[in-house]
Amino acid sequence: MKLLILVLLITCFGFTNGHGNTNTLLGGLQQLDLNSVDNDTLKAIAEAQGKALELMNDVKTEGGTTNAIPLQVKRLLSVKTQLVAGVNYFLDMEIFIDDQLKICSIVVSHLYPWDNGGIWQVSISKEEDPCYQFMRRTPQNRSPGTMVGGAHEVDTNDVMVQQAVVWAIKHINKMSNSPYMQSLLKVARVTQQVVNGLQYHFKLTTVSTSCRNKPENHNKTLQECPAAEEAKPQDCDISVVYSLGVYTMESLQCQPSKAVIGRDGHDYFRHRRYVKNVKNMNILGGDTHDYISHGDEKCAEHLQAFREFRNKHNRVYGSSDETNLRFKIFCDNMEKVKIIQAAEQGSAQYGATVFADISEEEFRKLYLGFKAPITPKRQWPKAQIPNEPIPESWDWRDHNAVTSVKNQGGCGSCWAFSTTGNIEGQWALKSKNLLSLSEQELVDCDKLDQGCNGGYMYDAYEAIIGLGGIETESEYKYTGQDQSCQFNKSEVVVKLTGAVNISKDEGEMAAWLYKNGPIAIGINAIPMQFYLWGIAHPWKFFCDPNALDHGVLIVGYGKKGKEPYWIIKNSWGPHWGREGYYYIYRGDGSCGLNTMCSSAVVE
Structure with a gap:
């Protein structure tokens, strides 16, 4: 433990190089001078080096056997340390592999040393590293009494x-x-x-x-x-x-x-008069007095719907004032729903969705995030439109080209979900392998866009090309917040060579989709705040086609009776709309859905 504490202090606060200078950033890498470190530090490094050999010698190669001759270190070339939940040792070593001298770059991690001795883990980032074949894919807990890999x-x-x-x-x-x-x-x-x-x-x-x-x-x-x-x-x-x-x-x-x-x-609530099971008592005040402003009795008709909404979505507000405010917003929204429903040209039904107690301003800020730049970073070429008959309906969900519905949460990252959805489809068609790709990589690492504050699919394609590709969802998980970029190029699964701009003609859009896969689009999403089911066909007054504010994915098309429609995958979770999907009229550019259509080109 004395060695560990010393190494932690050296790593965290810097180690003096003999000239009195320290150059360590907290949490950063510290280059150690092997000619000037003290004996305790050398012992800690030697322990890490020994653990690396122990763990790698115990790993079977892809051929099913361990190396014929145990790995042996000839010389330690370089050492860097990093303070994490323990210490990472970055070791460059000359190692004999079956009597052949090779240079390996290995990261040895001693994690949680305060917990029964902790965990030793070896990792190698580059597959071309000679020692990569001996990398332990899952760390081993050497603590006594614990089954390796068991819970x-x-x-x-x-x-x-x-x-x-x-x-x-x-x-x-x-x-x-x-x-x-x-x-x-x-x-x-x-x-x-x-x-x-x-x-x-x-x-x-x-x-x-x-x-x-x-x-x-x-x-x-x-x-x-x-x-x-x-x-x-x-x-x-x-x-x-x-x-x-x-x-x-x-x-x-x-x-x-x-x-x-x-x-x-008593234990968890403020001390107050606790009343329950009183017959005919409304939510506040015993009647509608607290909810409904004087002279605004029209809201009374929405009181029961508000109660049902709160129960369904487990809505709890912090005070009576906040409850009153949310009911007022709910009431205003339900009045707006009446107008939208009365003017609906299709079969869509609107009502109290999960967004029914937030204002349009809050809705735009939290759940929309599409921002088209005045001048795109690059003008992508026009897509070639297939000239062949297409079926009356097509749905890429039935052909293993669409992942499950995702949820962007309270982050304006719709543009990232539109982008990954398109690339997922393109990769599935090319490789016959459907992968869920990382939106968080784009939120964190795409510097052409603005993370949770909005973005643009055309620029996202450009950013992915610049990064060198995109990782899977499992490797770079979604958190729904802006954070520092943690992109790992060795985990890239899909690379892009470019993108294409798809026609505004909806007949040509359908032809391209049938032949090539789902299309990333921008759309005006204001009517979507209250969409429940059916085929939406709102008047342009309710969704200006020139005011795109949401990025989504067209995955198919069809026709029900006299209503042709698009099938749109949204990113508000599977409990919104029709299991996460939006059905909207096809043929007249509803809500601007045909004005900004694109697709990546995968390598």
Whole structure:
């Protein structure tokens, strides 16, 4: 442990090179001078070097056998260290592989050393590295009593567990469309498993609080942010992986809790008069007085619908004032729905969707994000339109070219989902292999666009070409927030050679789609805020075709009776619209859907 602490101090605070200079950035790489480090540091490096050989000598190659002669180090060429949840050692070594001298670049990670000795892990980023064949794909926990790769229950008071839970709660809040923050009530059970890092699987209960869902509140407890009035807890089943200092969400499922909070609510709610089971009592004040402004009795007709909306979407507001405000917005929106429905030219039905209690301004800010630049970075060539008959209907979902519906959360990243959806389809058609690609890579690493503040598919293609390709969703997971770029070129699965601009003629669009796959488009999404089902055909007054604000993906087309339609994949989750899809009239440029159509060209 003394060696570890010394190395951590050297790595974190810098090590003096003999001239009194330190050049270490916190969390950055520190180049060590092997001729001037002290003996304790040399011993720590030697331990890391020995672990690298131990783990690599224990790995079978693709041929099914270990190397004939154990690996041996001739000379250590270079060492860098990095402070993470432990220490990373970046070692360049001359190694004998079956009596052949090779140079290998190896990262040896000693993670969580405070937890029963921690985990030793070896990784090599380049496949052409001579030692790559001996890389351990999953780290081994050398702690006694733990089955390698197996899950075991751990104490909920463990520091690492608590840190993982805190991160998970923050993630839940970042992905929530509720204006109020969720806070932790209890953690029921936690298991830990060694995977590519540490995987925590825990069951916990949260409750909506009186604090707004803002980053500055995410570290506050229930004492600082009491549970909101009428708050209903939810039980969550969560899997989180912690690897090399980074958390990722593997799975998240939440549902209303069947448990009673604190029996009478005393433990988690502000001290107040607690009233329940009073017959004929409305949500506030015993009548509609608190909800409905004087002289505005027209909103009374929406009161029951508002109650049903809140129950369905587990909406809890932080105060009576906020509840009144949200009801007023809900009322205004339902009046707007009446107008849209009355003017609807198609068979679409509109109503109280999950967005019914937010204003149009909030809706634009949180869920739209398409921003067409005044001058695109590059003018892509026109697509060649096939000149052959096409079927009356076509749906790429039936031909393994469309991934499941995703959810952008409260991040204006629709443009990234439109881009990846198109590339997923292009790659599936070319390789016969459907992959879910990373939107987060674009949010973080596409510097031509603006991450959660909006973007443009044409520029996203350009950015992917500049980056060298795109990773899978599993390698670069979606978080729904702007963060530093963590692109790993060695994980790239699809590369682009360019893109094409597709015709505005909807007959030619259908011909191109049938022959070549899903199309990325921009659309005016204002009527989509209240879309439930059916084939939408709104008047241009409600969705200006010259005011595109949302990026989506056309995956097919068809006709129902006299209504031709497009099938559009959205990125608001599977519970919006028709299981995440929007059906809209085909043939008259509804909502500007034909004005900005494009596709990537995969390598």
